[in-house]
Amino acid sequence: MPSRLQQTLDEGSFAVSAEIAPPKGFDFSHPLEVAKRLWGHVDALNVTDFQSASVKASSLALCIDLIQNGIQPVLQMTGRDRNRIAIQGELLSAAHFGIQNILALTGDHPKTGDNPQAKPVFELDAIGILQTAETLIEGKDLGGNELLGQSPEFFLGAVVSPVFDPIEVQLIQMRKKIRCGARFFQTQGIFSLDVARRFKEQTEGYNTKILYGIIPLRSPGMARFMNRKIPGIEVPNDLIETLEKSENKEQDGIKIAAELISKLKEEKLCDGVHIMAIGAEGNVEKILKEAGLWT
Amino acid sequence: MCATGGQEAVDELKAELKENGYDVLDATVLTTSCNDLLTKKELKPLKEAVEDSDLIVSLACGNGVQTLAKLTGKRVVPSNNTLFVGERIRGGVFEETCRTCGACVLGRTAAICPVSRCSKGLLNGPCGGSIDGYCEVDPELKCAWIEIYNRLKEDDRLDLLEEVEPIRSYINVSHPRKLNRRGR
Ligand code: SF4
Ligand code: SF4
Numbered sequence: 001m002p003s004r005l006q007q008t009l010d011e012g013s014f015a016v017s018a019e020i021a022p023p024k025g026f027d028f029s030h031p032l033e034v035a036k037r038l039w040g041h042v043d044a045l046n047v048t049d050f051q052s053a054s055v056k057a058s059s060l061a062l063c064i065d066l067i068q069n070g071i072q073p074v075l076q077m078t079g080r081d082r083n084r085i086a087i088q089g090e091l092l093s094a095a096h097f098g099i100q101n102i103l104a105l106t107g108d109h110p111k112t113g114d115n116p117q118a119k120p121v122f123e124l125d126a127i128g129i130l131q132t133a134e135t136l137i138e139g140k141d142l143g144g145n146e147l148l149g150q151s152p153e154f155f156l157g158a159v160v161s162p163v164f165d166p167i168e169v170q171l172i173q174m175r176k177k178i179r180c181g182a183r184f185f186q187t188q189g190i191f192s193l194d195v196a197r198r199f200k201e202q203t204e205g206y207n208t209k210i211l212y213g214i215i216p217l218r219s220p221g222m223a224r225f226m227n228r229k230i231p232g233i234e235v236p237n238d239l240i241e242t243l244e245k246s247e248n249k250e251q252d253g254i255k256i257a258a259e260l261i262s263k264l265k266e267e268k269l270c271d272g273v274h275i276m277a278i279g280a281e282g283n284v285e286k287i288l289k290e291a292g293l294w295t
Numbered sequence: 296m297c298a299t300g301g302q303e304a305v306d307e308l309k310a311e312l313k314e315n316g317y318d319v320l321d322a323t324v325l326t327t328s329c330n331d332l333l334t335k336k337e338l339k340p341l342k343e344a345v346e347d348s349d350l351i352v353s354l355a356c357g358n359g360v361q362t363l364a365k366l367t368g369k370r371v372v373p374s375n376n377t378l379f380v381g382e383r384i385r386g387g388v389f390e391e392t393c394r395t396c397g398a399c400v401l402g403r404t405a406a407i408c409p410v411s412r413c414s415k416g417l418l419n420g421p422c423g424g425s426i427d428g429y430c431e432v433d434p435e436l437k438c439a440w441i442e443i444y445n446r447l448k449e450d451d452r453l454d455l456l457e458e459v460e461p462i463r464s465y466i467n468v469s470h471p472r473k474l475n476r477r478g479r
Contacts, residue, residue, distance in 0.1 A: 080415075084462070106422040109414055109432040122415040125422070128462050142462060161423045168453075169444050173420050176459050188423065231424045231431055 003100040004072050005044040006155040008272070009184060009209045014265050015272030016293060017044040017074060017186070017211060018284045022057035028065050034281040039071040041285070041294050044101055046074040046186070046274065050081060053113025060090055064097050074157065075099050078107025079124040084132060084142050087124060091136055095152030103157045103186065104129035104177075126158050127173075130180035137181075158182035161232030162190055162199035162212075171202060178208050186274040188232035189215035191239060193260070196269040209271040212264055216275070216283050217253040220244045254283055258290030265291075296383055299375050300324070300354040308352065308374060320344040328359030335366055345369060379411070397468030403455045405446035412439035419460045420444075 008015040018038055020031045035045045045066055049059040063073040075094050077087065091102065106125040110118035124132060135142055139151040158177040164170045174185065190196055190212050203210065215233075217223050220243040223235040239256060246252040261273050277283045288294040298304065302324050309322040321344035325337050338345060345351070345367050353360040357377040364371040379391035394411040400418060401408060410416050414432035421440030424431030428441045447453050 106415065106417065108424065111414075111432050120415060122417065123465075124462065125415070125417050125419050127419045127459060131459070131462055159423065164423070165427065166441075166444070168448075169421055169441065170423070172453070172456050173423075175457065176420065180459060231426050 002153075003044070003155050005074065005101050005184070008043045012271075014293075015044075015184075015209070015211060016042045016288065017046045017272070017274045018042050018281070019046045019048060019274065019276040019278075020062070020281055021048045021051050022059060022062040024054070024056045026057055028057070028062055031062060031281070032065055032069065034284075035066055035071050036069065038284055039069075041288055043272070044072050044074045046101075046103065047076060049076040049078045049105070049107070050113075053080060053108040053110050053115075053118075055113075055115055060094060060099075063094065063099050067097050067099055072101065073099060074101040074103050076103045076105060077129055078105045079122050079126070079129055080107030080110065081118075081121055083121055083123045084128075087129060087132055088136060088141055091133055091154070092147075092152065095136075095154070100153055101155050101157065102133055103159070104133070104182070105159055127176055127180050130156055130158060130177060130182055134181040155183060156181045157184040157186060159187065160185050160210075161188040162195050162202075163188065163232050163234045167202060174203070174206065174208075178206060182208060184209040184211060184271070186211050187213045188230075189213040189226075189276060191215075191217075191233075191235045191260070193263055193267070193269070195234070196264055197267075200269050211272040211274040212270045214257050214261060214273050214275045214287070216257040216277055216280070216287060217243060218250050218280065219253075220249070250280075250283070254286045254290060258287045261287065261291040261293065265293075297389065304354055308354065312352075320348050325355075325359075328353065328355040328362050331362060331366070334362055338366060397472060398463060400460075403458070404443045405450060405452070405455075407439055407443045407446060409439050409443065412442075418463060420456055 002010065005015055005017065020034055022031065038045065047059045047062045050056055059076050063075045066073045077090065082090065104126045110116055110120050132142055133154050133156055136147065136152050137154055139147050141147065160174045161170050185208055187210065196212060217235065220240045223240045223243065226233040227235050243249050243252060264270050264273065275284050275287060285294065305322045305324055309319050312319050321341055323341060325334060328334050348369060351363060351367060351369050351371045352374050353363050353371055354374050357373065360371055360373045380393045380395060381389040382392045384390055391411045393408055396410045409418060414430050414436065415422060417440065421438060425438035425441050428438055430436040430438045444456060447456055
């Protein structure tokens with residue numbers, strides 16, 4: 001049976017996924033608690049893979065915990081730390097546990113993380129991981145060897161940055177990812193309807209589903225920091241000013257995010273949203289309630 | 296060109312070693328030390344010094360150090376750290392341009408090498424990490440893939456970037472490599 005995320009997208013309903021991160025440690029109770037509260041209101045919990053190139057418990061481990069609690073995850077898989085043998089092995093392991101949603105990413109460089117001494121792998125990039133997953137779906141491994149038993153069923157996704165100069169580069173990469181099996185895309189966080197409208201036009205006719213990334217802002221400082229440091233992020237100045245004047249910045253950040261989601265849905269600018277609360281996962285519930293999506 | 300060897304550098308090292316109380320038996324510049332036969336020949340007149348030595352310091356690249364160790368049977372140490380195959384940008388400034396990866400892609404990347412000049416060595420186009428044309432890993436490094444894109448665009452060859460690269464096989468490019476052009 002297709003995953004819930006796939007079903008929602010296939011039937012043309014508005015999909016919601018939320019991002020959670022495995023801890024730096026081995027107590028999973030916090031992300032698990034967050035996931036349990038959200039499941040039923042979201043279509044998937046998206047589990048990061050050594051987010052920010054930093055040492056944490058693995059994405060697969062938390063995904064297994066989730067699925068054993070009846071919660072469907074999206075397994076994020078980067079090419080930074082694994083060669084093709086490890087990637088294929090993890091994908092097969094995911095299939096064993098019934099994990100279907102896979103998000104292929106190239107991954108941040110170890111130098112940007114908390115173990116910068118690490119040897120970068122990058123044998124496969126996001127496109128290579130998609131090619132690999134497709135090969136497994138066809139019942140073979142990359143070495144051309146047959147898999148035993150059933151072939152895995154995956155619902156493959158990838159990422160794209162709608163704010164990128166030159167955008168043509170992102171569109172070319174996106175088209176390649178679609179050709180290699182990406183059936184849904186999560187975007188980098190967006191903060192304005194104009195970006196969404198423009199990107200919808202730019203990707204007109206692309207045979208895939210797009211979930212816009214939503215990052216609730218908690219302070220003007222966070223917005224300015226992301227503008228400076230995070231590739232593909234562009235928080236408009238008027239939003240930063242609104243937050244500066246705000247008496248309750250976190251609450252207003254939630255409101256801004258919820259409004260954006262409502263308008264994206266109303267104007268049918270995308271197939272869903274992917275909420276990245278980055279360390280404040282409790283806010284996802286508030287955003288969905290505010291946006292009228294806590295159903 | 297990099298001033299890591301040559302007569303001047305050898306003389307300098309000799310003087311420094313002497314100053315530090317070492318007995319320097321000889322200080323010679325070989326034509327090249329990665330050619331086995333030639334090196335063997337050029338070592339002949341130095342036979343005595345080599346035999347009497349406890350240690351040979353080589354100012355060659357990592358390759359030359361190994362050739363010397365093999366041919367002399369002596370303990371040979373490098374005086375240099377072999378950094379990269381590069382290009383002299385201007386006096387004293389060098390950049391890595393080829394990692395001798397064994398599966399050259401320059402033909403489809405507008406003669407800009409992504410293996411050595413993209414921080415992740417990506418083969419299939421850029422990651423999403425470049426900011427204003429610079430790499431996420433090093434804000435002073437131009438994103439190789441954005442440069443490739445710009446050049447391909449200029450040449451009206453963006454179709455090359457649109458192609459999905461088959462996953463690279465490392466069977467024939469893993470290390471150590473050998474080349475035998477004699478056919479046996
Ligand atoms: S692709 Fe780059 S590293 Fe490989 S041989 Fe060509 S120039 Fe050298
Ligand atoms: S930003 Fe450009 S150079 Fe840096 S890792 Fe990504 S593609 Fe490579």
